[in-house]
Amino acid sequence: xxxxxxxxxxxxxxxxxxxxxxxxxxxxxxxxxxxxxxxxxxxxxxxxxxxxxxxxxxxxxxxxxxxxxxxxxxxxxxxxxxxxxxxxxxxxxxxxxxxxxxxxxxxxxxxxxxxxxxxxxxxxxxxxxxxxxxxxxxxxxxxxxxxxxxxxxxxxxxxxxxxxxxxxxxxxxxxxxxxxxxxxxxxxxxxxxxxxxxxxxxxxxxxxxxxxxxxxxxxxxxxxxxxxxxxxxxxxxxxxxxxxxxxxxxxxxxxxxxxxxxxxxxxxxxxxxxxxxxxxxxxxxxxxxxxxxxxxxxxxxxxxxxxxxxxxxxxxxxxxxxxxxxxxxxxxxxxxxxxx
Numbered sequence: 001x002x003x004x005x006x007x008x009x010x011x012x013x014x015x016x017x018x019x020x021x022x023x024x025x026x027x028x029x030x031x032x033x034x035x036x037x038x039x040x041x042x043x044x045x046x047x048x049x050x051x052x053x054x055x056x057x058x059x060x061x062x063x064x065x066x067x068x069x070x071x072x073x074x075x076x077x078x079x080x081x082x083x084x085x086x087x088x089x090x091x092x093x094x095x096x097x098x099x100x101x102x103x104x105x106x107x108x109x110x111x112x113x114x115x116x117x118x119x120x121x122x123x124x125x126x127x128x129x130x131x132x133x134x135x136x137x138x139x140x141x142x143x144x145x146x147x148x149x150x151x152x153x154x155x156x157x158x159x160x161x162x163x164x165x166x167x168x169x170x171x172x173x174x175x176x177x178x179x180x181x182x183x184x185x186x187x188x189x190x191x192x193x194x195x196x197x198x199x200x201x202x203x204x205x206x207x208x209x210x211x212x213x214x215x216x217x218x219x220x221x222x223x224x225x226x227x228x229x230x231x232x233x234x235x236x237x238x239x240x241x242x243x244x245x246x247x248x249x250x251x252x253x254x255x256x257x258x259x260x261x262x263x264x265x266x267x268x269x270x271x272x273x274x275x276x277x278x279x280x281x282x283x284x285x286x287x288x289x290x291x292x293x294x295x296x297x298x299x300x301x302x303x304x305x306x307x308x309x310x311x312x313x314x315x316x317x318x319x320x321x322x323x324x325x326x327x328x329x330x331x332x333x334x335x336x337x338x339x340x
Contacts, residue, residue: 016072016309018282018316022269026240027073029061030276030338031092032081037110038146039134041173041202056278058088060296062095064274067305069101073272075240077106081276084113090124097125104240108132108171112149114156118163128239129160130169130198135179136186144178169196169239169256174216183216187225190253198243198256203285218257231255242268260285266319272312275338280312284338285320 016024033050035042056064065076076096083089096105106128107121114129121129133153135141141150160168170189174180189195202215225231234245234254242265243256259265273281278293290312295304 014072018313020318024313026075026271027068028077029274030079031083032086033276034085035082036112055276058092065096066099069099075104079108082110090120093124093126111153111156115159118159122163129165132171134172167196171198173200173202175214180216183224191251194252196254200258201261203260217262218259282312282316288315
């Protein structure tokens with residue numbers, strides 16, 4: 001039996017399930033809360049960044065991923081903040097790529113530093129990258145992010161493509177009166193340049209009073225896009241996430257819709273999150289967390305860590321309740337700490 005076959009057999013035997021019989025095989029790790037942008041819906045400027053000693057070290061992350069892989073985790077996404085702000089980030093990618101059982105390593109980035117690191121990341125074992133981009137207009141990019149760096153993001157997309165970090169997915173969050181007039185422009189990119197664009201409904205994470213007045217619903221997005229033609233369901237590979245994919249006939253690019261506000265996808269949730277300050281978080285939209293950092297730093301053995309991971313998986317809710325963002329079961333931690 002080959003190493004790959006043996007690894008697959010072990011994962012079948014050791015699959016990780018929550019209390020609702022959903023298999024959990026996907027770990028999303030926020031490696032830092034630091035970011036080189038200040039997007040209006042993330043508001044990192046209003047918070048003090050974590051001290052270096054308060055975030056997990058690369059060795060601690062490697063240990064946690066290795067234990068999780070033994071339990072059935074086979075996909076890892078590295079997020080932030082901005083992952084590439086973490087010094088020697090490619091070292092972490094290489095460490096995770098060397099863990100038996102991990103088949104897929106991806107990253108979510110704002111793209112600012114990607115042109116510098118794309119080739120190195122690919123060589124280290126990164127498979128794919130998602131890039132957050134909410135406008136194609138330079139002046140508007142500066143208003144939304146606080147920085148005039150659109151050219152750097154576009155250069156990062158090109159560099160990632162050359163390096164083979166495919167498929168590259170572009171994440172756009174439409175906001176009323178801010179960038180919703182560019183929804184069609186992004187859709188055209190799927191026709192003209194083969195982009196894979198995902199429209200994500202705005203989530204009021206870390207936003208005072210849970211204000212969702214700026215949200216553009218998926219129904220509203222689709223209504224605009226259909227002026228370009230009829231969308232067809234996309235039958236190709238779509239990745240590990242909740243997006244529903246479509247494309248215009250005879251085009252290379254795809255359009256995805258992520259609908260946490262209007263049509264939740266909790267029934268198929270396969271993920272567990274690790275916050276930048278070392279907590280296991282079963283759901284992006286609920287406050288429950290299990291502290292794993294203290295265990296890692298107090299000599300916990302493999303069985304201890306497995307127990308914590310299983311506990312975190314066991315408390316995954318059947319579904320979230322975004323309509324109740326002001327209820328006491330939610331918190332206002334910013335996305336950059338939880339991990340986007």
